[in-house]
Amino acid sequence: MKKILVLATGGTIVSTQQKNGLAPGLTLDQLAQYFNDHEMDSAISFKILMNKDSTNMQPEDWLTIARTIKEQSHDYDSFIITHGTDTMAYTSAALSYLLHGTEKTIVITGSQVPVSFKKTDAKKTFRTRSLLPKNLTFPVYLLYSTVKQFWEPEQLK
Secondary structure (H helix, E strand, O other): OEEEEEEEEEOHHHEEEEOOEEEEOOOHHHHHHHHOOOOOOEEEEEEEEEEEOHHHOOHHHHHHHHHHHHHHOOOOOEEEEEOOOOOHHHHHHHHHHHOOOOOOEEEEEOOOOOOOOOOOOHHHHHHHHHHHHHHOOOOOEEEEOOOOEEEOOOOOO
């Protein structure tokens, strides 16, 4: 059984309705319920690193993500990073260099509509993304949205 760590960084995918509109803010338990809603042959753990709109993502945040993956790499086989779609390409590119040589599968994913909404692409995204690390046996950086898939570090545009 593969062990997967989901690292939440924010973005629309984990946003909730706030006083002034949408903002990242799902709790750990709320996030977990969307992954555990179907049968999985993987042990999935969750950690909220930050709750940021991806337009506010900074290089020090990339370092935090990379550091967490390095620190947790002995305990997990794969990682899923939930991220806002506006800057996930930048994060993906940065991580491909910061984690160069890793033998872990890392999937970066986002959505156009929050997972807590009834009509959302995020639920399908979560199911697909949680199956990817389970089935891949080689290290790869995937930037995966509902429309396109990019293999890192050479991004396609």
